[in-house]
Amino acid sequence: MLAAPAAQAQDWPTRPLRLVVPFAPGGSSDVLARLIQPGLGAALGQPVVVENRSGAGSMLGTEYVARSPADGYTLLLADLPYTIVPALQSRMPYDVEKDLVPVAMVGAAPLLVFAHPSLPARDAAEFAALAKARPGHYTFGSGGVGAASHLMGELFQSATGTQITHVPYRGGGPAIQDLAAGNLHTVFVTIASAAPQLTSGQIRALGVMANERLRSHPDIPTFREQGIDLVAEHWWGLLAPRGTPEPVIRRIAEAMPGILAAPELGPRLEALAVIPRSDGPGPFGQRIAEDLVRWREVVRARGIAVQ
Template identity: 40%
Template sequence: MIRRRDFVARLAGAGALALAPRSARAAVWPARPIGVVVPYPPGGSTDITARIVGERLSVALGQPLVIDNRSGAGGNLGMEVVARAAPDGYTLGIATTAHAINMTLFRKLNYDTLKSFAPVALLTENPLVLVVPEAAPWRDVRALIAAAKEKPGAFNYASSGVGQSTHLAAELFAAMAGIKLTHIPYRGSAPAITDVIAGRVDLMFDTTQSVLSHVEGGRVRALGITSAERLPRANDIPTIREAALPDYVAIAWNGLMAPRGTPSDTVRRLNAEIVRALQEPGIVAKFEALGATTRPLSTEGFGAYIADEIAKWGSVVKQSGATLD
């Protein structure tokens, strides 16, 4: 039986909690599982990234992170779900390079990558690799550029689809090199790289996760990588910057977002835990094995990163003439 004195004390405590500032009551977050929307199918690079980081965050936060794959419309369907979700810290989403590109590529979107979300943290950067058939005559990037200048429009390139990073990385390359290439879009990376291997297509920019095994197996030849620095897993592949175009960088990235209006203390705690995780040797090693690198940024730094990516790829989309409904 509760004595009257104890009852009064408990009642007073409950009243103090009810009158406490919202920020104090929010400190109990997370009190239940957190959903993470991945706007692509299971098994892809974005899904793998989400699961690696999600497993580590589950331990740090004391609550499971539940992956929810919502693919479709170039990654738009999943991010629409996040944009409409309650800003309470229990629904997060993985944004990618596509969500910077889509701001210009699509005539109409049901979200705004800058205005609909609170940037949480950049997770990984995944460069692309410029590859050609093993039997191709070009041994380096300069030789390819020289050949393309001699025969404008004669050489074609494959991509995993209109508006994808594999498409626009090639468009950016062509513009900066002053050459004209013919685009052949495919429905996905697998059929595209298959035709490159067979010699039916002259070249392709493909993600490291998709193409490095083919490079290492001698099925295609890598001429350059699109990152600012060489990749630890493939240190023998020069960057396109050092090989021919000093200002060329094209990265496929993954980052964590929350609905706009999510409490700032929740966003900052998520960022702090992710930044800590991305510096752990075990996490770094997992991503390096996949051909990706980690780059811890503050929430503000990630927001500026996204804005820069939208501006950069917006210019490339307009120059390419690509558009989708």
């Protein structure tokens, strides 16, 4: 009986795999899933089908994977909200610390603050000065209460001692569009979420929450260069239902470095300011555990509640 799972894992995979994205098509998670899809399929010797299951702030797709058979044929492409949602929801249809296990990271991207060109601030420090002078006057949009873009705005206020009015939207896309239209002052998202508007000049970046400037955008100063001690990044990684055979998890994790190092993938990830990360189950699990604590503290300190 003990040998059965190992024998089964040794033969795995014998049919196509599903990579579930818990968001609608077109977002950064969907883009990344489709970028790694060919390489993952080639490495495992079976096709990988990307399946979008959006709804309930990513909980619908996440629950689907958590309840799927632990046979290695269904994976979840999780991202930062995986560790934010539990801080906001008193009741969850799954347990993030028990029902799914980390397999490997895919990448990470620092968060930036973007502004409409009409804002009279050249960088994040100048924006903070403006916000201090007029508490509540300036706005930041987000993809909804509790979204990563919302909590990044809350972190900025805590780090700078400012009061900025939060304007929630149903998704990050509409917030970016309203920023480009001049209906908002700022938005806190990744370049992957705002690349078209940034390239066209409809919005501009005031700073990046990273230790170093981005190779793809070396003109954008870091927050720390501006005297703001704030580093934060969005991440993406693969999770599997608890009970998935260890050899299966190990095989996927060991394939990720080669997949992410593919020459054709590098320029596409760099254009999105996504840094390839192939941390295995141990380091990835540690990151999840640390983020679960961090976002619970932010939600509690800022008094954030989902209506």
